[in-house]
Amino acid sequence: MSLSIFAVFFAAALLGSIPFGILVTRLFGLSDPRAGGSGNIGATNVIRTSGWLPGLLTLAGDILKGTLAVAWIPPLLAAGSPLLPFHQPAAALGAVAGHMFSPFTGFKGGKGVATGLGIFLYWMPVPAGWAALVFAGTVAATRYVSLGSILAACTLPLAGAMSGHPDPAVITSALVAAFIIRRHSDNIRRLLRGEENRLGRRRQEGSS
Secondary structure, three states: OOOOHHHHHHHHHHHHOOOHHHHHHHHOOOOOHHHOOOOOOOHHHHHHHHOHHHHHHHHHHHHHHHHHHHHOHHHHHHOOOOOOOOHHHHHHHHHHHHHHOOHHHOOOOOOOHHHHHHHHHHHOHHHHHHHHHHHHHHHHHHOOHHHHHHHHHHHHHHHHHHOOOOHHHHHHHHHHHHHHHHHOHHHHHHHHHOOOOOOOOOOOOOOO
16 A cells, blocks of 8 residues: 555654754753744744854754655655655645644744755755755845745745756745745735844844
8 A cells, every 4th residue: 555645744744843943942941932033933033032053953953854854754654665756745745834833833833944945955956055045145145034035935946947857846846935935925025115124133023
């Protein structure tokens, strides 16, 4: 019997739901990231509320769970059964959904950027590298993490298609990009109003 798409999705969602931002800050005896800054559990808000080391550890954890979701969960659950083309897409979407709507945080999670990066560094490494360069260049030039995240999300499926990756990977990357951009809707409105917070400046209320 082939591995169920639902089993892969929910196992990846469980892995993706691990709130590294909360775990890391508790390990360091620091304040819960939900109590300050934007209230987000992602690396950017952990950096703002707790400093660079906890933030970078959160980033590493969120990237790792994305990679493990697509690289480890499907073959683990398959236990020798053949993997089908929809197993990795299910794992990828599950991990991102779990991160964005973690049951451990009242279904209020992060925005999926680092977890998405971890997924596609394994699945489409060259397009993910281009997306990471776009992110880094945008943040370096503007100090807007949100703008860098949005542009990187847009870059990923385009680079994947141009690189000739299989349709399941490109379509999944487009879906993940759409979810990430949707999660940045408040940031987009603040960017248009010129009110978005820049990395390294004191937080404005409601920024991420």
